[in-house]
Amino acid sequence: MSSAPQVRPSIPPDVFRRTIVIIPAYNEAGNIAAIVSGIRSDYPEARVVVIDDGSSDRTREFAQRAGAVVLSHPTNLGYGVALQTGYKYALNARSCDYVVQIDGDGQHDYREIPRLLEPIVRRGADIVIGSRFIDGRPSYRIGLRRKWGIFFFRVLYRALAGNKVNDVTSGMKALRKSVVEKCIRDDFPYHYPDTNVLLLHSRNGFRIAEVPSAMRENRERKSMHGSVRRQLFYFIWMLLAIWTVRAKTKGRRHAS
Amino acid sequence: MPLKQAILLGVVFVVLFLWILRMALGNRLRESHAVLWIVVALAMPFSILLYPLLVKVSGFAGFMAPVNFSFLMAFIVLFVICLNFSALSSELERSIKNASQKIALLEEEVRRLKGRVEEAGGRDPDGPTEAERP
Numbered sequence: 319m320s321s322a323p324q325v326r327p328s329i330p331p332d333v334f335r336r337t338i339v340i341i342p343a344y345n346e347a348g349n350i351a352a353i354v355s356g357i358r359s360d361y362p363e364a365r366v367v368v369i370d371d372g373s374s375d376r377t378r379e380f381a382q383r384a385g386a387v388v389l390s391h392p393t394n395l396g397y398g399v400a401l402q403t404g405y406k407y408a409l410n411a412r413s414c415d416y417v418v419q420i421d422g423d424g425q426h427d428y429r430e431i432p433r434l435l436e437p438i439v440r441r442g443a444d445i446v447i448g449s450r451f452i453d454g455r456p457s458y459r460i461g462l463r464r465k466w467g468i469f470f471f472r473v474l475y476r477a478l479a480g481n482k483v484n485d486v487t488s489g490m491k492a493l494r495k496s497v498v499e500k501c502i503r504d505d506f507p508y509h510y511p512d513t514n515v516l517l518l519h520s521r522n523g524f525r526i527a528e529v530p531s532a533m534r535e536n537r538e539r540k541s542m543h544g545s546v547r548r549q550l551f552y553f554i555w556m557l558l559a560i561w562t563v564r565a566k567t568k569g570r571r572h573a574s
Numbered sequence: 575m576p577l578k579q580a581i582l583l584g585v586v587f588v589v590l591f592l593w594i595l596r597m598a599l600g601n602r603l604r605e606s607h608a609v610l611w612i613v614v615a616l617a618m619p620f621s622i623l624l625y626p627l628l629v630k631v632s633g634f635a636g637f638m639a640p641v642n643f644s645f646l647m648a649f650i651v652l653f654v655i656c657l658n659f660s661a662l663s664s665e666l667e668r669s670i671k672n673a674s675q676k677i678a679l680l681e682e683e684v685r686r687l688k689g690r691v692e693e694a695g696g697r698d699p700d701g702p703t704e705a706e707r708p
Binding site: 369387388389390391392393395399402403406407410504508 | 668670671672674675677678679681682
């Protein structure tokens, strides 16, 4: 894994017992076993759920063998749908109060899970984001177009939400159950759940916190926003999604 | 309308009409969609039968030639149909998403319950015990 700072805030073991770690994965047979085994050995009380999004490789088998509960989509439905399936599982699971979401490509360091949970447990936050942009520079090189995109949506988020979030596109998050309840609704924007979802949560009054997180580039350099065409589509789509959230939550701003 | 054009439109309409009917009867096209396409195809015989009216309306709307007016109308109708189908496809996508999620969750539930049954030696762990059985 990456050279993440080994800070492990003291989280009562009871918190891990009430935590489900959800990992959306699509053709991640090369990474998934190491991630699941790592979480299972470092936090044995936490439950690990891998959402296999219609993989054509052995993701499901390796995740199961490593000790994860595996939810398999019959076909590839996308990252956001996989996340929502994980949320639905967590809401029906017995005694689950916290959900941590990390990517299945090994970009996120699972050893930072306690750091993500700490603001929820100790400081009353509802959502905690693992941020690449606080506490120094990101630990890997981010392309110029993407960097400007993140900057643009950060500024837009701040203007519309009334509070500051540095890494509006981070997929590494910890959520309180009350937030997860909102994410299983049919109107959850599951295509690209990024800035728009954060804005929705913020305008619904949830308290958002950020903690520094060292992420690394995906080994195979796979990305949902790889080509210029996709980035352009994402940009236009996200603007529309943010506008929709703004229209639905008109007049609600929370400076959390 | 010149006779040749009228004959051509008439033949195209009959072929389209039979094709739509065949698809509807073969369950390859939903009845409501079949009706929609028949209504769209009816524009052809109407434009033959009511050609003088078409000329008058297109002239009133400021078109130099009735054919331009017909093309614009066809474009608008097809645009509305495409938009309608996009909405329908979004709805279907949502249904597929929910169904797939349900399958994934139920599959896991079945796997868990099977594990419990196997642990209980083939008995239903929530079922009656040996003593409770009649």
